[in-house]
Amino acid sequence: MTRYRALHPFDTAGRLTRFALGAAADVTDAVIRALTAAVVDRMDLDELVSRVDVNQVAERVDVDRIAARLDLDAVLDRIDLAALTKGVLTEIDLGRIVRDTGGGMADETVHGLRARSVRADRMVDRIADRLLRRPDPEQGDEHEQDSDTGSVVVSVSGSGSPGSSREQTL
Amino acid sequence: MTGAERAGGPRGDAAGLVSRVLAGLVDAFVVAGLGLAVQFGAGGVRLLVTGPPFRLPDLSVRLSGLCGWTIALLYLTGSWVLTGSTVGGRLLGLRVVTGRSGGLPGVLRALARAALCLVFPLGLLWIPVSRRRASVQDLVLATTVRYDRM
Numbered sequence: 001m002t003r004y005r006a007l008h009p010f011d012t013a014g015r016l017t018r019f020a021l022g023a024a025a026d027v028t029d030a031v032i033r034a035l036t037a038a039v040v041d042r043m044d045l046d047e048l049v050s051r052v053d054v055n056q057v058a059e060r061v062d063v064d065r066i067a068a069r070l071d072l073d074a075v076l077d078r079i080d081l082a083a084l085t086k087g088v089l090t091e092i093d094l095g096r097i098v099r100d101t102g103g104g105m106a107d108e109t110v111h112g113l114r115a116r117s118v119r120a121d122r123m124v125d126r127i128a129d130r131l132l133r134r135p136d137p138e139q140g141d142e143h144e145q146d147s148d149t150g151s152v153v154v155s156v157s158g159s160g161s162p163g164s165s166r167e168q169t170l
Numbered sequence: 171m172t173g174a175e176r177a178g179g180p181r182g183d184a185a186g187l188v189s190r191v192l193a194g195l196v197d198a199f200v201v202a203g204l205g206l207a208v209q210f211g212a213g214g215v216r217l218l219v220t221g222p223p224f225r226l227p228d229l230s231v232r233l234s235g236l237c238g239w240t241i242a243l244l245y246l247t248g249s250w251v252l253t254g255s256t257v258g259g260r261l262l263g264l265r266v267v268t269g270r271s272g273g274l275p276g277v278l279r280a281l282a283r284a285a286l287c288l289v290f291p292l293g294l295l296w297i298p299v300s301r302r303r304a305s306v307q308d309l310v311l312a313t314t315v316r317y318d319r320m
Contacts, residue, residue, distance in 0.1 A: 121186020
């Protein structure tokens, strides 16, 4: 019985046909893959994409419909907003920013006050020099009589910078 | 203080009249605050000892003046001896140094300077006249007030 089935011509023909079809399908797949790869390689995809009107595609997208399908409450429920906020504040160190800003403003204010007072001091000096008919300080006179002690003060200018002058009381 | 030095960079130079008057005004407010704090402290002590109600001490004008003068004297002396700067001086960037060494004044010199400043504050008006920006107190006690934090 078994030998009869093995040698049955229709059965054998059917098996050969299935084998041939399977082999043909494999070959066809391989050929199609090779052809597709070759076609894609030769195609200029950038040019192809540039022909697509993206704006038109975007106009067809119904954002409201997509948004309506989103369940934002469910998404938010899954997020620990308190921990997230705490993490963000820790990351940007908000306290340090506030401290730096406040400290910077205070430093700027104090520095401005000092600079103004120094200018006012110089202005008072200039007025006093004019009233007392003293020589102009900008001229840097070499010998001058000290009004406090009566001693002669010799001015020795250093490298030309304004603050580098020295004085020696003789 | 030569003319060239007056016109130069401020750090290390002797301070002028306006800076020192402003520093003095700030110090006056500080002393007033200290006096108020002392009064509240005395009222608190009285509250603890004798019980309620809380009342500030009712001092005579002369005694109040004496207390304020003492507070100012101790405040100025302590500030100059310890750091060379009072609160006002620190705000305006000023420091009191001795004329020769440039160091901080000693206790006696600072005490005498504080007393002179309190008795005769008009001595500051000598600063514009002086070529080295010295007040009468500076001339008497050989001290200088310099720009320190510019």
